[in-house]
Amino acid sequence: xxxxxxxxxxxxxxxxxxxxxxxxxxxxxxxxxxxxxxxxxxxxxxxxxxxxxxxxxxxxxxxxxxxxxxxxxxxxxxxxxxxxxxxxxxxxxxxxxxxxxxxxxxxxxxxxxxxxxxxxxxxxxxxxxxxxxxxxxxxxxxxxxxxxxxxxxxxxxxxxxxxxxxxxxxxxxxxxxxxxxxxxxxxxxxxxxxxxxxxxxxxxxxxxxxxxxxxxxxxxxxxxxxxxxxxxxxxxxxxxxxxxxxxxxxxxxxxxxxxxxxxxxxxxxxxxxxxxxxxxxxxxxxxxxxxxxxxxxxxxxxxxxxxxxxxxxxxxxx
Numbered sequence: 001x002x003x004x005x006x007x008x009x010x011x012x013x014x015x016x017x018x019x020x021x022x023x024x025x026x027x028x029x030x031x032x033x034x035x036x037x038x039x040x041x042x043x044x045x046x047x048x049x050x051x052x053x054x055x056x057x058x059x060x061x062x063x064x065x066x067x068x069x070x071x072x073x074x075x076x077x078x079x080x081x082x083x084x085x086x087x088x089x090x091x092x093x094x095x096x097x098x099x100x101x102x103x104x105x106x107x108x109x110x111x112x113x114x115x116x117x118x119x120x121x122x123x124x125x126x127x128x129x130x131x132x133x134x135x136x137x138x139x140x141x142x143x144x145x146x147x148x149x150x151x152x153x154x155x156x157x158x159x160x161x162x163x164x165x166x167x168x169x170x171x172x173x174x175x176x177x178x179x180x181x182x183x184x185x186x187x188x189x190x191x192x193x194x195x196x197x198x199x200x201x202x203x204x205x206x207x208x209x210x211x212x213x214x215x216x217x218x219x220x221x222x223x224x225x226x227x228x229x230x231x232x233x234x235x236x237x238x239x240x241x242x243x244x245x246x247x248x249x250x251x252x253x254x255x256x257x258x259x260x261x262x263x264x265x266x267x268x269x270x271x272x273x274x275x276x277x278x279x280x281x282x283x284x285x286x287x288x289x290x291x292x293x294x295x296x297x298x299x300x301x302x303x304x305x306x307x308x309x310x311x312x313x314x315x316x317x318x
Contacts, residue, residue, distance in 0.1 A: 075285065
């Protein structure tokens with residue numbers, strides 16, 4: 001889901017330094033609405049002063065009709081995490097030849113690398129609820145051949161205890177290992193916590209943390225710091241020098257997502273669905289896309305909504 005025509009960022013955080021209490025500041029995302037079928041709260045890297053690295057953007061969204069159409073990606077990964085309350089089928093296609101009907105709770109990771117074409121949409125009568133995540137790639141991976149990973153909900157380990165039920169969407173937690181990212185090491189945890197319950201995750205050395213309170217406020221403790229994260233808001237925590245416990249506590253039944261990963265710490269330029277190291281590289285991938293070097297994907301037209309269109313310089317896309 002494309003955001004911002006063009007932005008550039010340089011690393012602003014020394015990820016080896018201790019982070020003061022003031023960084024535990026909840027952030028409100030930007031509401032996004034496109035036609036009648038797509039609504040989201042969007043969180044962008046600039047909102048977190050570099051602490052979100054390697055995440056470029058996260059949309060917490062509802063999609064009830066085709067919205068974005070066929071579109072390209074390059075220099076990054078586009079990751080779809082569907083929550084368990086989705087209804088119906090969410091179709092994902094790409095120029096690698098994948099045509100997959102995602103269902104409630106599934107994950108789809110498209111490592112675009114040197115360039116791929118993508119399309120995702122809810123099928124008739126479906127409602128998709130989840131996260132769309134743009135994950136940066138380090139410079140040495142931006143020109144890799146594209147690849148994809150689909151993890152079905154039923155294949156994800158579930159960690160239970162202390163009033164919590166946590167889906168291990170990706171990575172490792174509490175001695176349990178799930179699917180492994182095709183790009184950067186990353187853990188994604190989809191947590192449901194009962195009133196009075198808690199969940200603890202030991203954050204790997206050198207990994208940053210991004211936490212979203214999906215529907216109710218939740219208490220977040222990392223080290224000796226605690227903050228209440230209001231419903232719908234997110235928090236980013238810089239990587240620490242040591243392995244450290246991250247604890248979520250719920251006063252009422254709550255839903256939260258934890259994403260941890262090792263920061264890249266490199267400057268990058270984002271223009272819509274392209275995330276490259278320099279403006280010159282952005283121009284190169286735009287030219288490659290126009291020349292058809294990302295591959296092709298037939299545009300399917302939904303008669304009820306009409307054709308969707310994409311422009312690399314537009315404000316929206318996926």
